[in-house]
Amino acid sequence: MPNARAAKRAAVRLGAVALAGALLAACGSGSSDGASDSAGGKVTLTVDLFGSFGYKEAGLYAEYEKLHPNVRIKQTDTEDEQDYWKSLQTRLAGGGGLADVQGIEVGRIAAVTQQQTDKFEDLKKYGADKLKDQFAEAKWSAATGKDGQVLGLGTDVGPEAMCYRSDLFKEAGLPTDRAELATKWSTWDGYLALGKEFKEKTPGKSAWLDSVGSLYTIMIGQEKERYYDASGKLIYENNPAVKAAWDASTEAAKAGLSAKLDQWSPQWNQAFSAGSFATMPCPAWMLGYIKGQAGDAGKGKWDIAKLPAGAGNWGGSYLSIPKAAKHKKEAYELIQWLTAPEQQAKLFTKQGNFPSSTGAIEKVATAKDPYFSDAPIGQIFGDAAKAAPVQVLGVHDKNVADQITNALSEVERKGTSPDKAWSTAKKNVQNATG
Structure with a gap:
């Protein structure tokens, strides 16, 4: 999700952060055993997330409240994960x-397991160790502390594909069949070549892709080692995989794709309904986001094909319980239910968030999306x-990624030279990682 994995309008973003903080502060903190805090003896569980986890949209909160009449769920969320993480660190x-309940993006989970074990509940005390076999091994182990603490339950993972506007492809005279396209762009060079052809046939109209930052992120998601090696050493600067993704992204920027x-x-959100781009590298959790932004008018115009150059993963998240949470037992019961196979399968069917639960993966194998x-x-x-690599995650994984994609934005929007932008990215990475 997500990962991760969304938005309400940047103009409202800071206000949303402030409002979330105010609401949560009003609910208080501490180590209460879950005493009721609302009229009628009901317990209000606060859930703070980033982006769009899809629980409310898929009707899961309403279903849980029906099953647990004494529980009311109150969700707040922040559009941008960077804003969310900064606010969470302050709190x-x-x-x-x-x-x-606090959401944790997969790129931050190493920071939790290596640096913040004293800030989050070990979910084993509530019986989480019995759930291990329900999750993919990589998903489970990533949220496990060095002393065996279980610091979060996995929500989704972010297997990658290519979303595209078949109507815009048809207007440009390009193939629209997903199998044929997968063959044409079996490599990233093929994808960029088809993009240049699209641009020639549709001058001044829709762009080939939304941003070079999304291209970079999806490409680097195909690699096992990206920013750190298995020993915890920062290696991004000399990693050929990072260079290849950077070079392809700057080439796309230079070609005006x-x-x-x-x-x-906000501009990106509006572009979905305006048809401003023809393709977008998309992890599974992006499907619900596209539906939300493009609306009913986009139905049947979008399609999905296999990603160039093999499988990868972008995003995925966890649900964790801070030690300062007010209703820990009830919070655990909620996150156990939300991450159970049945609920993960429902979420994928309705929102596109691909399960991290092995049982749920089997349930959705034949799913189609109208x-x-x-x-x-x-x-x-x-x-x-199944084919995506098990990625090595570092303490500052998300910080490194953010600085690189920020630098790519300078290349595509301001025409900054790739060399100068890379130099800036390195300086900012150094500042972000200490």
Whole structure:
């Protein structure tokens, strides 16, 4: 998700952060055993997330409240994960204003397991160790501390594919069949070549892709080692995989293939319904986001094909409980239910968030999505999930990625030279990682 994995309008973003903090602070913090805090003896569980986890949209909160009449769920969320993480760090340091449940993006989970074990509950005390066999091994182990603490339950993973506007392809005289396209762009060079052909046939109209930042992120998601090696050493600067993704992204910028839209910005959100770009590298959790932004008018115009150059993973998240949470037992019961196979399968069917639960993966193998031209999403993302590498995650994984994609934005939007942008990225990475 997500990962991760969304948005309400950047103009509202800071206000949303402030409002979330105020609401959560009002709920208080501490180590209560879950005493009721609302009229009628009901317990209000606060859930603080980033982007779009899809629980409310898929009706899961309503279903849980029906099954547990004494529980009311109150969700707040922040559009941009960077804003969310910064706010969470401030609240963790102060010990107040924390929700009962906090979302953790996969790129941050190493920071939790290596640096913040004293800030989050070990879920084994609530019986989480019995759930291990329900999750993919890589998903489970990533949230396990050095002393065996279970610090989060996995929500989704982010197997990657390529989303594309078949109507825009047809207008440009390009193939629209997903199998034929997968062959044409079996490599990233093939993808960029087809993009240049698209641009020639549709001058001044839609761009080939939304941003070079999304291209870079999807490409680097195909690699096992990206920013850190298995020993915890920062290696991004000399990693040929990072260089290859950087070079392809700057080539796309130089060729004018990008719509120059920063992901999660208001302009990017509006571009979905305007048809401003023809392709977008997309992890599974992006499907629900596309539906939300493009609306009913986009149904049947989008399709999904296999990703160039093999499988990869972008995003995925965890649900964790801070030590300062007010209703820990009830919070655990909620996250156990939300991450159970049945609920993960429902979430994928309705929102596209691909399960990290092995049982749920089996349940969705034959799923199709009518919005995306009946694309066999269960098969496409299921195959990608099986083939995706188990990625090495570092403490500052997300910080490094953010600085590189920020630098790429400078290349595509301001015409900054790739060499100068890379130099800036390195300086900012050094500042971010200490």
